Amino acid sequence: MSSASPRPSPTRYSMPGAPSRRRPQPRNGSGLSRGAARPVAHRHRAPGPGTARLPAAPFPAARFPAPRFPAPLAQLPAARGAVKAQGQPGVVVPDRSRVMASAGSPGPGGVPAVPVASGHSIPVLGLGTSHHGGYSHGAVVHALQKCGIRHIDTAKRYGCESLLQRAIRESGVKREDLWITTKLWHSDYGYENTKKACLESCERLGVEYLDLYLIHWPDAQVPGKSNREVRAETWRAMEELYEKGVCKSIGVSNFLISHLEQLKEDCVITPHVNQVEYHPFQRPQELVDYCRSRDIVFEGYCPLAKGEALTHPAVIQLAKKYSRTPAQICIRWSIQNGIVTIPKSTKAERIEENCKVFDFTIAEDDVEILNGMHDGRHVSWDPTSIV
Template sequence: MNQVKLINGVELPQIGLGTWQITDRSQMVEVVSNAYDVGYRLFDTAAAYSNEIALSKAITEKGIAREAYILSDKVWNTSRGYRAVQEACHKSLKKFKTDYFDLYLIHWPASMKLYPDWEEINEDTWRGMEQLYKDGLAKAIGVCNFKIHHLESLKKTAEIMPMVDQVELHPGLNQNELLEYCKVNDIVVEASSPLGNGQILNNENLQMIAENKKKTVAQVCLRWGLQKGSILIPKTTNVGRMQENFDIFNFSLDKKEMDAIDKISYCGGIGIDSDEVEEFG
């Protein structure tokens, strides 16, 4: 399993399992057990997914030692601010019966559409994240859905910049400008939707590359994201697809293929813009 080293030395697997929409406890037990057997060691959740307890119980039932897996969680929009974000983290830690998260993220920036003081809100929340890091409650901290201007805003007051930015990234939404910005600023990009909404699987260019490589379109999409240097968080409950998604380390895409995928027009997007979205949750 390839590892990505964050600026503070913490290493994360380059592929993890997303758990969004998995709320049934018995299903979570099966999913976690299968994923661990396949080789997944990074489990990604969020307070908003309403499955923290289900994931905790599944990990316990599988008998996985705490040091044998990477746990990533996210604070929700209702807990913005210095104190609120710390309180939310403590609540989530209790659900997992653990002393720390390997990675703790802000789920969404405050939207400039709704908040004239969005910069101050994000800065205050980030100060709380920095305190969690200093207190050892999070081994690494970061953000989700932050654009370049959100990150530039944090720079004005941050003592510690985000180590990870989890964003929608897939063929049809290549995020090249953000990827370059993050590379220069030592921020690792995590692809929360590396297969988008599934429409990209019908793309003829991707299908042609997949046929030449004797791989599936999904594997080509994930390999592209891998070679971009991003961490991938695909979500599936099907053990066959878990294995398929994990089996991307034995081939590579050449520059011509990478460039062709980069040029795919916008498609397959989830369609949520962090600057435009109305507050939810």
């Protein structure tokens, strides 16, 4: 794969009718601007035979009707407070009590929310969706109407964005009271493709803006280009979507420290959120600490380890001690560790159970028992081999 190329000029990549994005470029440690060509300090190796490869999206774009965008991107107003000068915060990792204190103010639906660097607040508990049977219309409506859920997490790859539009409309919950996250699939990476895919997701969801848009996976799989090049090109489009207010917040998913460090060197805006697998068997504390040091909200998926954590003796014992279910213990533990947590379920009664986690607290000693269960296993994608 090729080495990193110079950042294209803002004029080349400006959207029709949009003002130039030419801005003073922050300097990096080498004395070069972030957008300038830099010596190749390391090689971007082609992934070897053991590299994780994701299957192609099971929901090809051809299935969806031609998008009818709410408005041309260039005509949308700039996001309030977008693209402020971002200094380099000191490495100060807040302790658990400070993180939980920031989640003390309930948002719409009564679920506590945590502040995001974009100036918005994300509900600390959400409802996840997925492909392969990971969506239920009735369960989503129930979650919105009866459980106080206001945070919905989805992705283009899951194929349920259009279904969510119908469920949200049926629930009667106001758009402004919702936090809607969706994700960009790797087949849409690249500057122009990213903007087009975002607007298509808005169309399928029936919204004029997204609360959070994430790059789904660090492996770009673009022939002739390094992952780093494609991620940087894609992120510049994400920055522009944020500037225009189409995305109120932008972030990444499954990114490790190495991926975030490259993005910091190549681009301007720090991701607002990093969504990563997080459960008692997979507690990447070094990554959590890094994200907090850069004011990146850490969001965890698979909090129940796809059910594997529910049968662990320590979890079962704590569930009995607190008169709770194993699922409630895992979700509460995740939230107490300062993680925005998005369990998924297609059953209304399970969603109700998962939401009843704000009327008890796990003692510090018991939190440490669950922390000690970390063994590094993944129940979902493992990005460690992606350069």
